[in-house]
Amino acid sequence: MNAQTVTIISVIAITAVITILLRAFPFLLFSSGKKCPGIITYVGKVLSPAAIAMLVIYCICSAYRDRTFAQGGFGLPELTASITVIALHWWKKNPLLSIIAGTAVYMLMVQRFFC
Amino acid sequence: MTRKRIFYQAFYASLPVLMGYTAMGMAAGILLAGKIQRPDIVFWAFLSSLTSISGALQFAIVDWIDNRMALIDVALLTVFLNIRYAMYGLSLLEKFRGIGFRRKFYLIWSLTDETFALEAESNFPDRHANTLYCLFVAMLNHSYWVCGVTIGALAGKFLPFSTKGIDFAMTALFLVVLTDQCREKRNRIPAATGLICAIAGRAFFSVSNMLIPAMIMMTVTFIALRKNLEKQFSLTEDRS
Numbered sequence: 623m624n625a626q627t628v629t630i631i632s633v634i635a636i637t638a639v640i641t642i643l644l645r646a647f648p649f650l651l652f653s654s655g656k657k658c659p660g661i662i663t664y665v666g667k668v669l670s671p672a673a674i675a676m677l678v679i680y681c682i683c684s685a686y687r688d689r690t691f692a693q694g695g696f697g698l699p700e701l702t703a704s705i706t707v708i709a710l711h712w713w714k715k716n717p718l719l720s721i722i723a724g725t726a727v728y729m730l731m732v733q734r735f736f737c
Numbered sequence: 738m739t740r741k742r743i744f745y746q747a748f749y750a751s752l753p754v755l756m757g758y759t760a761m762g763m764a765a766g767i768l769l770a771g772k773i774q775r776p777d778i779v780f781w782a783f784l785s786s787l788t789s790i791s792g793a794l795q796f797a798i799v800d801w802i803d804n805r806m807a808l809i810d811v812a813l814l815t816v817f818l819n820i821r822y823a824m825y826g827l828s829l830l831e832k833f834r835g836i837g838f839r840r841k842f843y844l845i846w847s848l849t850d851e852t853f854a855l856e857a858e859s860n861f862p863d864r865h866a867n868t869l870y871c872l873f874v875a876m877l878n879h880s881y882w883v884c885g886v887t888i889g890a891l892a893g894k895f896l897p898f899s900t901k902g903i904d905f906a907m908t909a910l911f912l913v914v915l916t917d918q919c920r921e922k923r924n925r926i927p928a929a930t931g932l933i934c935a936i937a938g939r940a941f942f943s944v945s946n947m948l949i950p951a952m953i954m955m956t957v958t959f960i961a962l963r964k965n966l967e968k969q970f971s972l973t974e975d976r977s
Binding site: 625632634636637644647661668674675684685700703708717720725728731733 | 816913
């Protein structure tokens with residue numbers, strides 16, 4: 623087994639087990655009618671949008687892992703494609719349309735203009 | 738009510754999810770196969786979609802595998818990304834009470850955003866019918882997702898054009914989720930906090946090490962701001 627296979631198996635196993643545990647969390651803890659502490663409910667609610675926002679930044683930073691800011695077109699492909707996604711989604715509310723259009727804009731820019 | 742009629746009702750209710758999951762699953766599958774090129778990738782796509790059944794996660798693991806992210810980071814990120822599932826269970830506790838272990842295990846395992854939305858709405862007068870309906874909805878949605886991802890991975894192996902830049906699909910998915918969340922005013926400050934903490938994390942650490950400091954910063958901020966932020970949530974609790 624090569625290193626990548628080990629990584630794939632570990633990532634799939636860890637994500638699956640943790641996701642199931644998260645889903646089961648309330649059933650394991652509060653099955654006997656106990657009430658969930660307020661702070662857990664609160665943190666759970668605010669963390670969802672925060673984690674997604676963090677991942678957007680992480681994804682964009684990740685694109686510059688192996689190249690300099692100048693080589694990547696000073697963030698212009700990311701900026702254009704992100705605005706496309708946000709504007710289109712705010713307006714049309716169609717997730718797939720927004721993702722495909724934004725990705726197409728990005729692919730076009732990195733393959734044609736900033737390669 | 739007969740089993741068959743309950744199944745038809747579940748199928749009918751799940752049709753919008755059929756469209757959404759197959760399309761989104763295919764996008765995730767194409768991304769996985771486009772980024773990680775190996776002969777057995779379709780099998781891994783199938784296995785991960787079958788076991789996790791989680792949209793954002795399915796996109797995110799592509800980068801985690803590609804960059805061989807530290808497993809502790811994988812674990813923590815999964816918690817942050819999917820912590821909302823724990824909240825869904827809270828509102829289903831009563832509905833799932835008294836269901837046998839195996840069925841309950843499957844209902845919990847298969848609890849996605851969309852499945853939760855359909856199950857929370859079901860209100861058959863008979864408890865047994867309710868359970869059957871939830872099981873059917875869960876199995877249908879689960880199968881749509883697995884089919885979408887697997888077909889996408891198959892298609893991704895044979896794409897006739899360069900896939901350079903296709904990883905933006907993951908950023909785009911997160912932006913879509915974020916845009917939807919920010920339609921609700923109360924999510925805007927939490928989202929902005931996440932944004933600022935991530936930028937701060939990147940300012941002080943490398944890309945590979947930025948996430949854990951960012952997660953710690955945002956958790957501390959949220960606990961400190963609890964008094965101010967929680968009000969918005971309790972005021973709008975009944976409408977959501």
